[in-house]
Amino acid sequence: MNQNQKLIELHDVSVSFDDQKVLDALSLSIRDGEFVTLLGPSGCGKTTTLRIIAGFIEPDEGDVFFGSERINGVPPHKRQVNTIFQRYALFPHYNVFDNVAYGLRVKNVPKAEIHERVHEMLRLVNLEGLEHRKITKLSGGQQQRVAVARAVINRPKVLLLDEPLAALDLKLRKDMQRELKNIQKQLGITFIFVTHDQEEALSMSDTVVVMDGGRIQQVGTPTDIYNEPVNAFVADFIGESNILDGVMPADYKATFAGHTFDCLDAGFTLGEAVDVVIRPEDVDIVAPEQGMLTGVVTSVTFLGVHYEIIVDIRGFKWMIQTTDYCGEGETVGLSIEPDAIHIMKKSEYSGRYGDYSTFSDEMEEINQIPEEAEDD
Amino acid sequence: MTDAKMRGVRERKSRTRKKGVSLLLNFPYLIWLSLFVIVPMFIVAAYAFTDASGAFTLDNFRKLSVYRENIFDSFVYALIATAVTLILAYPFAYFMTKRSAAAQRVMMMLVMLPMWMNLLILTYSIMNIIETNGIVNNLLVAMGMEKVQMINTPGAVVFGMVYNYFPYMVLPLYSVLSKIDPALLEAAADLGSGGPSRFRRVILPLSMPGIISGITMVFVPSVSTFYISQKLGGTSVNMIGDVIESLVNRVSTRNLGAMLSLVLMVVILICIMIMNRFSDEEGGIML
Amino acid sequence: MKIFGKIYLGVIFAVMYLPLLVMVFFSFNASNSTATFTGFSLHWYEEMLRDSAAMDALKNTLLLAVVSTVIATILGTLAAVGIFGMRNKWFKTGVLSVSNVPMMNPDIVTGVSLMLLFAFVGRMLGAVESLGFFTILIAHVTFSLPYVVLNVLPKLMQTDPHLAEAAQDLGSTPIQAFFRVVLPSISSGVVSGALMAFTLSIDDFVISHYTSGSFTTLPLLIYTMTKKRVTPEMYAVCSCIFLSVLVLLLIMNLSQIRQAKKMSRISVIGKK
Numbered sequence: 065m066n067q068n069q070k071l072i073e074l075h076d077v078s079v080s081f082d083d084q085k086v087l088d089a090l091s092l093s094i095r096d097g098e099f100v101t102l103l104g105p106s107g108c109g110k111t112t113t114l115r116i117i118a119g120f121i122e123p124d125e126g127d128v129f130f131g132s133e134r135i136n137g138v139p140p141h142k143r144q145v146n147t148i149f150q151r152y153a154l155f156p157h158y159n160v161f162d163n164v165a166y167g168l169r170v171k172n173v174p175k176a177e178i179h180e181r182v183h184e185m186l187r188l189v190n191l192e193g194l195e196h197r198k199i200t201k202l203s204g205g206q207q208q209r210v211a212v213a214r215a216v217i218n219r220p221k222v223l224l225l226d227e228p229l230a231a232l233d234l235k236l237r238k239d240m241q242r243e244l245k246n247i248q249k250q251l252g253i254t255f256i257f258v259t260h261d262q263e264e265a266l267s268m269s270d271t272v273v274v275m276d277g278g279r280i281q282q283v284g285t286p287t288d289i290y291n292e293p294v295n296a297f298v299a300d301f302i303g304e305s306n307i308l309d310g311v312m313p314a315d316y317k318a319t320f321a322g323h324t325f326d327c328l329d330a331g332f333t334l335g336e337a338v339d340v341v342i343r344p345e346d347v348d349i350v351a352p353e354q355g356m357l358t359g360v361v362t363s364v365t366f367l368g369v370h371y372e373i374i375v376d377i378r379g380f381k382w383m384i385q386t387t388d389y390c391g392e393g394e395t396v397g398l399s400i401e402p403d404a405i406h407i408m409k410k411s412e413y414s415g416r417y418g419d420y421s422t423f424s425d426e427m428e429e430i431n432q433i434p435e436e437a438e439d440d
Numbered sequence: 441m442t443d444a445k446m447r448g449v450r451e452r453k454s455r456t457r458k459k460g461v462s463l464l465l466n467f468p469y470l471i472w473l474s475l476f477v478i479v480p481m482f483i484v485a486a487y488a489f490t491d492a493s494g495a496f497t498l499d500n501f502r503k504l505s506v507y508r509e510n511i512f513d514s515f516v517y518a519l520i521a522t523a524v525t526l527i528l529a530y531p532f533a534y535f536m537t538k539r540s541a542a543a544q545r546v547m548m549m550l551v552m553l554p555m556w557m558n559l560l561i562l563t564y565s566i567m568n569i570i571e572t573n574g575i576v577n578n579l580l581v582a583m584g585m586e587k588v589q590m591i592n593t594p595g596a597v598v599f600g601m602v603y604n605y606f607p608y609m610v611l612p613l614y615s616v617l618s619k620i621d622p623a624l625l626e627a628a629a630d631l632g633s634g635g636p637s638r639f640r641r642v643i644l645p646l647s648m649p650g651i652i653s654g655i656t657m658v659f660v661p662s663v664s665t666f667y668i669s670q671k672l673g674g675t676s677v678n679m680i681g682d683v684i685e686s687l688v689n690r691v692s693t694r695n696l697g698a699m700l701s702l703v704l705m706v707v708i709l710i711c712i713m714i715m716n717r718f719s720d721e722e723g724g725i726m727l
Numbered sequence: 728m729k730i731f732g733k734i735y736l737g738v739i740f741a742v743m744y745l746p747l748l749v750m751v752f753f754s755f756n757a758s759n760s761t762a763t764f765t766g767f768s769l770h771w772y773e774e775m776l777r778d779s780a781a782m783d784a785l786k787n788t789l790l791l792a793v794v795s796t797v798i799a800t801i802l803g804t805l806a807a808v809g810i811f812g813m814r815n816k817w818f819k820t821g822v823l824s825v826s827n828v829p830m831m832n833p834d835i836v837t838g839v840s841l842m843l844l845f846a847f848v849g850r851m852l853g854a855v856e857s858l859g860f861f862t863i864l865i866a867h868v869t870f871s872l873p874y875v876v877l878n879v880l881p882k883l884m885q886t887d888p889h890l891a892e893a894a895q896d897l898g899s900t901p902i903q904a905f906f907r908v909v910l911p912s913i914s915s916g917v918v919s920g921a922l923m924a925f926t927l928s929i930d931d932f933v934i935s936h937y938t939s940g941s942f943t944t945l946p947l948l949i950y951t952m953t954k955k956r957v958t959p960e961m962y963a964v965c966s967c968i969f970l971s972v973l974v975l976l977l978i979m980n981l982s983q984i985r986q987a988k989k990m991s992r993i994s995v996i997g998k999k
Binding site: 118140141147150151218 | 887889890892893894895896897898899900901903904907908911912
Binding site: 463464465466468469470472473476477478479480481483484487528531532535536538539542545546547549550551552553554555556557558559560561562564565566568569571573574575578603606656660661663664666667671681684685688694697698701704705708709712 | 729732733735736739740742743744745746747749750753761762763802803805806808809810812813822825826828829831832833834835836837839840841842843844847865866868869872926929930932933937945946949950953957961962965968969972973976977980983984
């Protein structure tokens with residue numbers, strides 16, 4: 065099928081639950097055969113978007129298109145999409161075979177064909193020989209595979225995956241990421257994947273849709289999203305970043321942290337206030353006298369491949385990842401190349417992110433609690 | 441209206457359709473509830489506030505004092521019976537939880553079996569056992585001893601109530617006691633609690649929901665019974681249930697009976713509400 | 728302590744089963760006394776089979792129990808699904824509270840209130856006899872309903888809300904999804920609710936007493952008899968009921984035990 069053909073389109077879709085806006089005039093188009101990830105924190109509306117495509121939620125306003133057909137009001141069982149649910153929703157009263165065969169039986173597919181297709185599917189997900197196992201006797205990873213087989217066997221045009229890996233431990237997660245990606249390549253169908261895990265999103269997707277507050281913040285390839293975040297929220301949510309207030313004194317010049325740097329960005333009005341993003345791995349530690357900026361190291365953490373150090377420059381805490389060791393309390397110089405500086409327009413998120421003065425591992429963990437009941 | 445707005449309206453309608461489904465499923469039930477639960481309560485109230493000719497009157501309530509003693513007796517008997525049942529059933533349920541799983545299953549079955557039997561026939565059987573020329577007295581006479589008056593005493597009535605409603609106390613108690621994690625008791629012991637203190641500080645508070653629902657399930661039928669008191673109490677005991685039963689049977693005193701029913705209902709609902717205050721478990725009346 | 732526990736359980740069970748034993752014992756009495764045993768005989772069992780009133784009452788009891796259980800189970804299960812889906816919390820608690828009224832009200836009040844309703848409606852319709860099979864059926868459905876609802880609701884709460892969605896996602900209509908996926912996962916609640924409804928119906932005397940008219944069930948027949956004198960024939964009838972309940976419970980228990988054994992065997996194989 066044509067890779068560039070638009071398969072699913074959302075036009076100005078809004079949804080409210082109990083007077084609270086969950087999606088705010090969201091528009092999105094998804095091409096055929098694409099692996100799209102909806103990425104965002106709890107409550108950003110990503111699961112709601114998925115459920116609108118699946119047909120479990122009707123938008124208050126706006127249109128949903130499948131191909132060229134408007135599918136508002138079409139019930140879930142008449143849509144050519146299938147879902148892999150959070151915690152899988154496998155039918156506990158059926159065994160593996162019956163779960164996978166469900167969709168075909170509903171469509172009255174002949175027995176022999178069901179038999180053949182179920183076995184083919186179980187082969188695809190490496191579950192051969194477990195046909196008659198009870199669902200409750202399966203491990204988490206096996207349940208995950210049954211869920212995939214049960215959905216994919218119906219040959220949907222689109223597979224919707226609602227945080228399918230959230231219940232698995234880290235190692236299994238990595239394996240399943242690879243496997244899902246393989247299955248997607250093999251079948252050539254569109255995957256719409258919901259997650260709050262940015263690493264997962266970057267490593268699996270063709271396109272990443274970053275969402276917050278019921279709105280899309282940015283759509284792009286993983287590299288685009290990482291290298292060219294549009295605002296402070298995206299920069300902070302994807303990877304680590306130092307986000308500073310800056311001014312553009314001229315094209316290809318940026319002033320921040322009391323110093324004017326060369327950069328690659330142009331087209332701003334003279335003296336426009338901007339947000340400046342500098343990724344921690346793009347900063348070089350040099351001798352203080354050679355540095356464009358100088359500051360004092362306030363904390364050093366050894367992380368194996370590199371050190372993560374926090375440097376205080378005029379009260380702003382920078383995070384820097386380096387392979388050179390610095391001692392706490394040491395004064396160091398910072399050198400930043402023009403291509404390491406990314407300039408963003410000011411947004412509602414300005415000033416809320418990007419300073420590491422309150423940084424701690426514990427905070428990081430709190431922020432990564434998987435979202436479970438976004439819609440409830 | 442713009443196109444987009446029209447669409448919005450249509451969409452909102454389709455969303456309310458989902459709510460409509462739940463209403464549709466409930467519809468027969470809601471009708472049933474209003475016809476056969478709510479309306480009858482209003483009819484009882486209507487009868488209570490009218491005389492035989494249908495005119496409004498408060499006379500029925502003025503006669504309440506006539507039945508003061510019956511009401512008082514009913515509550516005293518029911519309270520005593522409930523207390524005795526609780527005291528007997530609590531150790532019973534507790535000891536049950538100490539047996540093996542297989543034994544527990546068998547005992548559960550044995551506790552439930554009499555619940556399936558008719559209350560009337562069991563009460564009659566008790567009557568056979570304790571009546572003046574009954575089985576016990578026959579045995580006593582055969583052994584050369586004197587007969588003992590057991591039937592038609594308050595004790596017989598309490599025994600009848602305890603006997604009949606005992607399983608309803610055991611079941612909720614057993615279900616809470618068997619769910620108490622033994623690790624909690626070990627933890628309490630580890631923290632220095634001896635046997636009695638473990639009971640008072642851990643077991644008792646955790647079994648409170650079971651106690652409350654057991655009390656409700658024994659007290660309500662006891663306070664309103666009329667059969668047990670008739671058969672085992674004879675003329676010595678005349679409970680509110682007996683009074684309502686005899687009043688309602690005659691058309692001329694039906695309004696008086698309705699008034700007593702209303703009073704009984706209100707008092708019991710208040711009692712239940714107060715008791716539910718002590719237990720946070722929703723539907724604590726359930727088995 | 729252990730010994731004491733055993734003795735305690737034993738004594739209580741003995742007292743609990745004494746009246747039942749007396750009942751069974753005297754059902755075999757040769758004479759018509761229920762207190763003095765004069766000799767073993769099956770006379771009362773023959774009498775029972777010949778007694779058309781008792782047989783009719785038994786038939787009525789079973790008919791009423793089956794019909795009222797079916798109605799209460801269907802109505803109650805649908806209602807539970809509906810109540811579960813309610814979004815308005817106040818309305819939900821309201822419906823649940825009203826639904827619990829027949830369970831909390833003393834039987835005598837429920838009975839009297841329904842009798843007054845039927846008498847009222849009967850008078851309006853000018854009927855000579857306002858009570859009969861349909862009124863007692865309504866009464867039995869009414870007091871069974873809350874038990875069905877309260878048995879099904881917790882099962883619905885335990886069911887993964889995504890199950891029905893998954894079924895629809897795979898092509899089932901909402902109705903198919905209910906029957907194929909939701910109903911099987913709440914079936915244990917539906918069955919136990921139905922079982923309770925059945926038991927309550929068979930056993931009910933007080934409410935039937937006020938709503939039956941000339942329709943006689945076994946408990947009502949026993950009541951009329953105990954007003955005068957119960958013959959061992961009634962004991963024979965009840966002994967038969969006792970035996971069937973005992974067999975039923977044993978079968979249920981045995982199948983449970985067998986299932987448990989099977990499950991443990993499966994899990995052992997699974998571990999290998």
